[in-house]
Amino acid sequence: MMDEIRKEIRNIEKSAERLKSLAKDNNAIRKNAEIILTYLYILKFITPVWGEEDQ
């Protein structure tokens, strides 16, 4: 199950990065995309795999 979770985190990360770049001229959307990325940093931190823990 953790593999599925990690895969989903990577998917959301790609989407959030894309959202951020699409919203370069929109403070509200860009900021909220950045906040999603903040939580993704934490999600990655709390779902480590031995040998793949690089943040």
Added chain:
Amino acid sequence: MEYWNPYTETLPREKLENIEFSYFKNMFSYAKTHSALYRDKLKGIEADDIRTVHDISKIPFTYKEELRAYQEIEPHPYGGLLGVDIKDVTTFRQTSGTTGKPVYVPETYESWQWRIESWCHILYMAGFRHRHRVFLPFGYNVYVAFWEAHYASEKVGCEVIPGGALDTKGRVNKIIEIRANAMMNTPTYGLHIAEEAMNMGIDPKSLGIERMLCAGEPMPEATRRKLEDLYGCETYDHIGGTEVCGWAGMCKVKKGLHIIEPFFLVEILDRETLTKEVGEGEQGVVVITPLGRRSFPFIRFNTNDVVVKGHSNCSCGRTSKMIMEVVGRADDLRKIRGVLFSPKTIEQLIREEFTDIVEYEIVVERKGIMDEITLRIEATPKLGKDDVENLTKRLKERSKVKTNLTCKVKVEPQGALPRYDLKAKRFKDMREVENDG
């Protein structure tokens, strides 16, 4: 569900330690490239030099004095401690400055959320859940105290009531008015609220507090049990600090504190040489590396806190390393007449055996060539003259047994001793004042 994060909280030790080692190397590289302090301090040591967990001991400790020195450079006020661009800092915190100039702590949105996530473990293992209406009887300010508690309570799903801008009586009334059923406070202030409630003719048990998390001071087991008895509630402890975050919490087994792993690499090193990890049941100094906080990276921070190391097989199922007991700050341990004295021994004695003492203070003075300890106490008003005399005599005898030192006992009138809502300062070593003066 028993755990906040069942995955990390029940990982086998070996796996957990491997993950922490990997995180440590990442943080080492990050600190070296992003913080002026570590650019200087780690010169000549590369991440590749850290091949095994044993190599960590080759890395120098970080001391509070270094933090103070490096924050003097630009950018103000964090200076060389900053691990991010200053434009990304969203919150300012500072230490209390009791041992010197305060350390200013920068938090970004990310680092703050990382702290909160760590704190959620503390709350969850202490049984805080959606059903709890948590009263925080403090006005929060530049200190970190209760900000983490507030945001972590929200994240765990509790309802939080900020209880600042009220006196103690007002707080008792507010708890009743809104039917708060959980509370977070210093042990001292928990006792004081109970005392104030009783002065108002209210049994603290009737307040309806079912869960309490204490912070801010080392809490002897006897104090924890006293709070449970007074309020008829479950009382838990945790350990944390402004620089390092909340890093250990107590589970429902209540036999020691779990280190929040893999958020922190915690070393408990022998007090004499600070070179080797102590064994279970032994005292050691805590050295901490937060492993994911980038706004304010620090590596092997010597906290100067002395703890007793516990085992790692708690019946709650968590696999984290444990602290059996917090002994206190290394600074608080004093040699008095050649004997090592810990103020916590007196607190444990008073809370356990002298429930008629409502407040106390320990004063150490030098009289001629001799050091003298005086225990200033306030007894509950219900005691008669004979009872007070008897209590004084017993306290002299029992303190001698517990500390190997003779203590004078001075009975003070009601309200003569200070009450504290944050960190209590019940230990006064006047020998230092004399030396400084």
